[in-house]
Amino acid sequence: MLPASPIRPTIDALRHFGRAARNSYDPVLRIGVTGLARSGKTVFTTALVHHLITQGDLPALQASGEGRLRRARLVPQPDDDVPRFAYEEHLARLVEARQWPESTTRISQLRLALDYERGRGSWFGGPARLTLDIVDYPGEWLLDLALIDEEFADWSREVITAARAPQRHDIAGPFLAQLDALDPLAPADEQRIAQFAQTFKAYLTALRQGPEAIATTPPGRFLMPGDLAGSPALTFAPLVLVPGAALPRGSLAALMQRRYEAYKRHVVTPFFRDHFRHLDRQIVLVDVLSALDGGAQALAELEHALDRVLLAMRAGRNSWLTRLFAPRTERVLFAATKADHLHQSQHRAMEAILRHLVERAIGRVRAAGAQVGAVAIAALRATHETTVREGAEVVRAVAGTPEAGERIGETVFDGATEAAVFPGDLPEDPARVFAGASHGGIAPGSLRFPRFRPPATPAHLPGRKARLPHIRLDRALEFLIGDHLR
Amino acid sequence: MSGRSPEETKPSRGPKAWRFDDPQVGLDDGDADDAGGSVDRGRRRAVSITREPDRIDDDPPPPDPALQPRRRAAWGAILMASLAALVMLGVGIGIEGLIRELFARAPWLGWMAAAMALLAGIALVAIVLRELVGLLRERRIEHLRSEAARVLAEDDAEGAQALAGALVAFHVTRPGTARGREEIAQLSEAILEAQDRLVIVERALLAEADRAARRAVAQAARRVSVVTAVSPRALIDIAFVIYAAIRLLRRIAGIYGGRPGFFGSLRLARSAIDHLAVTGGVAMGDDMIQQVVGHGLAARLSTKLGEGVVNGAMTARFGLAAIAVCRPMPFIGAPAPRFGDVAGDLLSRRGAGEPDTPDSRARDGGNPPRD
Numbered sequence: 027m028l029p030a031s032p033i034r035p036t037i038d039a040l041r042h043f044g045r046a047a048r049n050s051y052d053p054v055l056r057i058g059v060t061g062l063a064r065s066g067k068t069v070f071t072t073a074l075v076h077h078l079i080t081q082g083d084l085p086a087l088q089a090s091g092e093g094r095l096r097r098a099r100l101v102p103q104p105d106d107d108v109p110r111f112a113y114e115e116h117l118a119r120l121v122e123a124r125q126w127p128e129s130t131t132r133i134s135q136l137r138l139a140l141d142y143e144r145g146r147g148s149w150f151g152g153p154a155r156l157t158l159d160i161v162d163y164p165g166e167w168l169l170d171l172a173l174i175d176e177e178f179a180d181w182s183r184e185v186i187t188a189a190r191a192p193q194r195h196d197i198a199g200p201f202l203a204q205l206d207a208l209d210p211l212a213p214a215d216e217q218r219i220a221q222f223a224q225t226f227k228a229y230l231t232a233l234r235q236g237p238e239a240i241a242t243t244p245p246g247r248f249l250m251p252g253d254l255a256g257s258p259a260l261t262f263a264p265l266v267l268v269p270g271a272a273l274p275r276g277s278l279a280a281l282m283q284r285r286y287e288a289y290k291r292h293v294v295t296p297f298f299r300d301h302f303r304h305l306d307r308q309i310v311l312v313d314v315l316s317a318l319d320g321g322a323q324a325l326a327e328l329e330h331a332l333d334r335v336l337l338a339m340r341a342g343r344n345s346w347l348t349r350l351f352a353p354r355t356e357r358v359l360f361a362a363t364k365a366d367h368l369h370q371s372q373h374r375a376m377e378a379i380l381r382h383l384v385e386r387a388i389g390r391v392r393a394a395g396a397q398v399g400a401v402a403i404a405a406l407r408a409t410h411e412t413t414v415r416e417g418a419e420v421v422r423a424v425a426g427t428p429e430a431g432e433r434i435g436e437t438v439f440d441g442a443t444e445a446a447v448f449p450g451d452l453p454e455d456p457a458r459v460f461a462g463a464s465h466g467g468i469a470p471g472s473l474r475f476p477r478f479r480p481p482a483t484p485a486h487l488p489g490r491k492a493r494l495p496h497i498r499l500d501r502a503l504e505f506l507i508g509d510h511l512r
Numbered sequence: 513m514s515g516r517s518p519e520e521t522k523p524s525r526g527p528k529a530w531r532f533d534d535p536q537v538g539l540d541d542g543d544a545d546d547a548g549g550s551v552d553r554g555r556r557r558a559v560s561i562t563r564e565p566d567r568i569d570d571d572p573p574p575p576d577p578a579l580q581p582r583r584r585a586a587w588g589a590i591l592m593a594s595l596a597a598l599v600m601l602g603v604g605i606g607i608e609g610l611i612r613e614l615f616a617r618a619p620w621l622g623w624m625a626a627a628m629a630l631l632a633g634i635a636l637v638a639i640v641l642r643e644l645v646g647l648l649r650e651r652r653i654e655h656l657r658s659e660a661a662r663v664l665a666e667d668d669a670e671g672a673q674a675l676a677g678a679l680v681a682f683h684v685t686r687p688g689t690a691r692g693r694e695e696i697a698q699l700s701e702a703i704l705e706a707q708d709r710l711v712i713v714e715r716a717l718l719a720e721a722d723r724a725a726r727r728a729v730a731q732a733a734r735r736v737s738v739v740t741a742v743s744p745r746a747l748i749d750i751a752f753v754i755y756a757a758i759r760l761l762r763r764i765a766g767i768y769g770g771r772p773g774f775f776g777s778l779r780l781a782r783s784a785i786d787h788l789a790v791t792g793g794v795a796m797g798d799d800m801i802q803q804v805v806g807h808g809l810a811a812r813l814s815t816k817l818g819e820g821v822v823n824g825a826m827t828a829r830f831g832l833a834a835i836a837v838c839r840p841m842p843f844i845g846a847p848a849p850r851f852g853d854v855a856g857d858l859l860s861r862r863g864a865g866e867p868d869t870p871d872s873r874a875r876d877g878g879n880p881p882r883d
Contacts, residue, residue: 370568411564414530421528425561434529443533446561450527474527497568 039351042304046350054157055510058302058355060339061311062331063165063234066363066405068127070311071162072116073405074503075100075138076494083493084500089511091500094143096153103137104159105300111136111162120406121494124427124480132252133163133301145512156510161301166234166246170294171302172334173244178283182264185243189229201229210265210279219261219281226263247293259288303340305355307506310336310387314362314380315475318452322460322467329383336387343395358391359399359505360384365497366404367449367475369411369422375452376402382456399505404497408478412446423448432476441479449475530559537561643773650776653769656682656840663706664844672706676713682769682840683717692716711845718839722846724767725838729831729854732760737824741817753823757781760827761834768838784833828855 048054061067077084078098084090103110111134116127138158144151173181186205189198204225208218227248234249247260254260262285265278273280310332317328341355348354362380365373381388381400392398409426423446430441439445450473453459461467481495530537538557607629615622656678663671680696683689695716699709736756740749761780765772772780832849836842 373568407566410566413562413564414559415562416530416559421525422564423528423530423561425532425563428529434527437529437531439529439531443531445529445531446537447530448525448528451525472526476529495566 038299042351042353045304046353052155052157053510054159055306055507056159056161056304057506058305058308058339059160059162059311060168060302060308060335061165061363062168062313062328063129064316065165065311065313067165067311068116068130068162069120070309070361070363070405071111071136071160072113072120072127073494073496073499074160075113075136076117077496077499077503078138078140080493083496084503086498086500087503087511088508089142089145092145094145095511096141096143098138098140101137101139101157103135105135108133108135108161110134111160120480121483124482126477126480129250130162130164131250133161133167133297136160136162140511142511156507158507163297163301164246164250164252166250167297168246168335169244169331170246171298171338173290173294174298174338178286179267179269181286182267185264186266188243194233197232198229201225205264205266208265208278210267210282211274211277213276214278214281219263219278223261223263245289245293247289254293258285259292262286262289298338302338304353305339306353307357307359308339308341308355309359309361309502309506310384311361311363312380312383313364314376314383315364315367315449317383318379318459318468318473319475321470325383325459329386332384333386336391341391341394341396354394355396357397357399357506359401359502360388361400361502362402364404364475365402366407366409366426367424367447367478368402368452369424370497371422372452373402375454375456378454378456379452379459382459397505401498401502401505403499403502405499406480407495407497408481409447414446414448421448426478426481428476428478434474434476439476447476449473530561532561534559539563639773642771643775646771646773646776647779650765650770650772650779652682653838653840657842660710660841660844664710664842667706669704669706669709672704672709673700676700676709679713679717679840686769688720689717692719707844710841714841714844714846718768718841719846721767721769721839722835722849725764725831725835726849726854728760728763728767729828729835729849732756732763732831733824733828733855736827737820739820740823741820749819749823753827756827757830760831761838764831764834765838768835768840770838780834780837783837784830787833787836788829825851825855 045054059067059071061070078095079100081090081095081097087095089095100113109132113136119125119127136159138160140156140158142154142156144154186202188194189202204222208222230243230248233243245260247254251260262282265282267273267279273283312328312332317325336358339355339358340352341358342348344354344356360380362376365376368376377400380402384400388398388400409424412423412425414421414423425444425446427441427444428439428447430439432439434447437445452473453468458467532539536558538560540560540562611622611625611629614625656675659671659675659678662668663675676696677700680693683693693716696713699712704712736753739752739756743749743752758777758781761784762772762777765777765780770776770780828851831854832851835849
């Protein structure tokens with residue numbers, strides 16, 4: 027490998043200096059919507075844009091509550107080589123077809139200009155503008171960030187150890203069989219490499235379909251290749267290597283290592299550099315409920331994955347020097363998504379579980395000087411709350427339209443009828459979610475979170491567009507951008 | 513969370529679902545106001561489902577923009593500070609010139625003047641330090657009080673424990689609270705609700721001070737009313753009322769552990785007057801009527817006497833405000849002193865010696881027939 031060249035950092039620093047200079051008269055805020063696959067990034071982004079450009083209903087966002095937010099609109103984005111976030115399509119799909127967006131397969135970007143009136147607390151009065159840049163991307167790619175500081179040998183060992191775990195025996199069988207048959211020091215053979223990489227990819231795909239798959243195993247581009255499908259940088263696999271041994275030139279192992287490095291250099295690093303390193307604000311969406319559904323193992327995996335991702339981020343308080351040349355993320359918000367699956371009397375318990383889950387990350391980010399928050403939100407509220415009286419028992423539940431095929435007990439849903447759902451009681455003590463069922467943990471089956479369809483549009487006044495309901499989206503926004511709208 | 517019924521705290525009920533098209537399920541949209549009637553309708557079926565309002569209750573009310581202070585450059589303060597600095601420079605030059613002249617006339621005069629200047633400087637520094645310490649102490653009291661209010665509002669048990677520690681530390685130099693501090697220390701490990709702990713702390717540390725403060729206010733009110741009644745000139749009345757108010761304020765601050773200097777007293781007086789402005793109107797309703805009626809009666813006897821009663825009442829009210837701003841905790845378990853507690857004897861004038869404090873009343877009520 028080449029020694030680290032000073033050119034790249036210098037260019038970066040200069041670019042940031044330029045940005046900082048521009049920000050002084052035309053402020054741009056980059057918001058990172060971070061989240062693993064299926065945590066709701068696309069829905070969050072769509073809802074955020076929707077609520078900002080169709081005014082109102084964000085009382086906790088101070089600028090909006092005080093009536094100072096004049097208008098917001100989508101403007102052409104800065105990067106011409108990144109697709110635009112298909113806001114209109116996503117919105118139409120949510121509202122008209124009442125379906126959630128399909129999983130994101132490629133990166134997209136969006137720029138939103140907010141015109142607002144400065145508040146009474148600021149030095150100058152009068153109108154001002156804030157520009158928001160938001161990036162949406164496949165959550166599968168996120169865990170790649172953990173690869174940046176990892177060598178091929180370490181990564182191989184980790185993946186293979188995980189594959190040999192007994193509960194993955196069925197899934198990993200073909201992959202492990204081929205791995206054992208392969209001699210890493212044999213001369214490289216393109217045909218065999220392609221075949222082996224294919225098996226590895228099949229293993230990753232199977233892992234993702236598995237019940238406890240909360241976080242996917244990197245490399246994420248194997249699952250969501252974007253436009254890189256079939257390129258050599260995506261044709262590699264882990265190998266059993268002797269620690270410390272040199273790899274002979276032209277061997278299978280040497281080639282694999284080269285491709286692994288190429289993957290890091292050409293895929294991961296640009297993605298990280300262009301979209302993650304220089305975020306001003308960050309919201310980390312965590313699908314706590316699905317992880318709870320998956321059990322203690324899934325939660326532990328989620329915790330580990332989030333922690334690794336956040337290690338790569340640069341959070342902390344800015345001094346004037348870092349603000350000019352290497353800005354840091356000053357606010358990080360952890361948001362437990364899909365809060366609409368629970369009655370609001372349980373939201374506090376949900377937040378407690380979230381805090382417990384990301385305790386390590388919160389501690390680290392806070393120690394670096396950044397502000398951290400945790401909140402339970404639903405960017406698009408698919409349910410409403412109900413009180414169910416059944417004989418003497420009173421249950422506070424949520425009602426919505428569960429997706430076809432979801433079931434709770436004997437009740438099976440067809441995706442058309444509404445139903446009231448009580449998903450079970452969240453534990454008061456968040457530590458219990460990590461305990462096994464025999465140690466006071468959650469008994470399997472005592473919690474069930476069916477997926478709901480997006481809400482039916484309420485019959486509004488003719489000629490007026492319906493507004494999507496949400497839970498605490500305004501509070502999340504206040505935390506993320508409120509201080510810039512003073 | 514509000515509205516928790518006992519059923520909800522029952523541990524772990526399994527997940528459950530009720531389809532709306534189930535014939536057993538009765539729906540109630542919750543739109544109709546006659547909720548009782550619709551529940552009855554639903555009860556004929558086995559399950560009734562009531563829709564709740566689409567509201568998340570923790571949303572804070574939007575702040576009133578008019579209440580936010582506008583940030584402005586403090587030009588007034590800058591002007592005052594720079595003028596004061598100029599005056600100080602002038603004074604410095606004057607003194608320096610004086611000493612120089614004295615040296616020219618006779619060295620021993622010069623040395624004496626230099627020593628005086630040094631002494632004056634030391635005294636100035638000491639005064640400034642004392643003022644600073646007083647201000648800091650006052651800040652600390654304010655912080656304790658707002659912290660107590662926050663802990664109560666958020667029901668923060670850990671915060672209450674930390675606050676109890678801080679209050680004990682604050683009272684550590686006051687020997688009279690030794691037993692109370694001991695009591696709190698014994699409770700430091702116990703698991704208590706925030707409010708219960710604060711009530712105990714309040715009783716242990718502040719009960720004695722509360723009594724003393726109440727006595728001080730009653731005394732000052734009585735003195736003001738007497739002096740006003742006998743003083744020959746209105747100007748003297750005013751001067752005495754102001755003097756008594758300042759003395760009372762400092763005394764109460766001292767009772768609760770503050771040591772305000774000049775600036776500290778000014779600050780306290782300002783917040784006490786603010787407090788009066790806020791609470792005065794409310795309190796007017798409940799206890800002022802008897803005063804007005806009483807005043808009418810007194811005024812018929814003598815104008816001067818009536819003025820005395822009004823001035824005394826004013827002092828008592830100011831004293832109550834002073835208690836509210838000097839006390840390191842809001843009144844939580846102990847009843848806040850009311851106007852009648854400190855000014856009750858302005859009218860009845862029975863027993864010139866003992867003020868009519870609640871405990872004296874309680875004593876009277878507690879052992880009824882002594883004679």
